[in-house]
Amino acid sequence: MIGRISGTLLEKLPPELLIEVNGLGYEVHAPMTTIYALPEVGQGVTLHTHFVVREDAQILYGFSDKQQRALFRALIKVSGVGPKLALAILSGIETDTFVRSVHDGDSATLVRIPGIGKKTAERLIVEMKDRLKEWQVDSDLPLMAAANPAPASQDQWIQEAEGALIALGYKPTEAAKAIAAIKEPVNGSEDLIRLALKGMLKQ
Template identity: 60%
Template sequence: MIGWLKGELLEKHAPELLINVNGVGYEVLAPMTTFFALPDAGMVELHTHFVVREDAQQLYGFASKDERRLFRTLIKVNGVGPKLALAILSSMDAPGFVACVQHDDVQALVKIPGVGKKTAERLLVEMRDRLKDWFMEGDATLAPTASVAPAQNMAITEAESALVALGYKPQDATKMVMAVAGDDSDRAEDLIKAALKRMK
């Protein structure tokens, strides 16, 4: 089991990261909350979860132990795999999800790609008992989001690809990105942030 990585961040292409750890390049999938918290380059540290399946091996990385803890709890829910758990944590941070469960906020959950009403209701029921110890940690807040961003073709393309990778349909990803494209930046990260914020 690979539980933690410390190395040089070589590439960021949401939601994938490439990290050089002593000459070995680790490909890591990260939720957008973690992705936005990392610098564009330099040394980074991630708490990780390694998933081994018959057809693939994938490493998931998180900026905090709480994010990883919630990811591990989510994938124990019937019908929720790593991809859906990643989409959930990309749409809201750990305290934000805990707040949804605490307040039975089905509407916030069904906005997440791959989460229908039945899945949302199952998440609320199954996660309520598993997250009891989180409810005493104070008011939860949604993940910080950035201002509306760029309209550069390359940034738009990268942002759309990232949203598709998170489970959104291509046509929906295009609509989301174009709805927030502005003149303030030329970074794909800003577009993704703004698009996800708009979905809340």
């Protein structure tokens, strides 16, 4: 099991990252909540990881703190929730909001996450309630400081943001519509993704 990775961030193409460690480049899938906190490309980064081995693939998932990884591991134990959907959940909702929704039985908030229907939301509440009973949402601080994204054109930001949203489970039309609805000033594709997700969760 690979539990942690430290190296140089070579590429940041949400939700995938490329991290160089001793000359080897590791592809890592990360939720947007982790990617928001990443430093600039070329800087050092440390992630807590979970390694998934399947018959057709070996995938490394990375998280900014142990608590987020613990929630990911708890989610993939829920019936019908695999790593891809768990990553979408962590990308579409903050950890404390998810925990509060489970505690309160708030399925309406959960169904706003891509890939989560009413039945899945209800199953998450039932199966996660006991596991999150004593969950401390602020017990572990992120290991990385946020940084300004590298300069890029607006068109490139939009293209990257749409690609990330589609990878998280949204339809192309939904991604394009959510990004087009953003009226606030942005400074990179990560801002677009964050605001698009925030806007769709409010719908």
